[in-house]
Amino acid sequence: MDDPTKEQLEASDKVEKRTVGDEIRYYLKDITAHWPVVVEQHPDAAGHEAWWTADGRFHATHEQLRRDAMIGGIV
Secondary structure (H helix, E strand, O other): OOOOOHHHHHHOOOEEEEEEOOEEEEEEOOHHHHOHHHHHHOHHHHHOOEEEEOOOOEEEOOHHHHHHHOOOOOO
């Protein structure tokens, strides 16, 4: 899977742009909608956050979300 470009992140309706410190981040709006199986198996995942930085790198506060993101695109 290729990392999304900044243009793809800017155009996506699935993410919300936020600035944290000096870093621009694109937060996934609805984790449950994108990872229903993960949330079903790990209900605590719904309360976590997932985001991309402007360079297209993915980050998540839940380990299973990070693993699953490596399998397929979301944006």
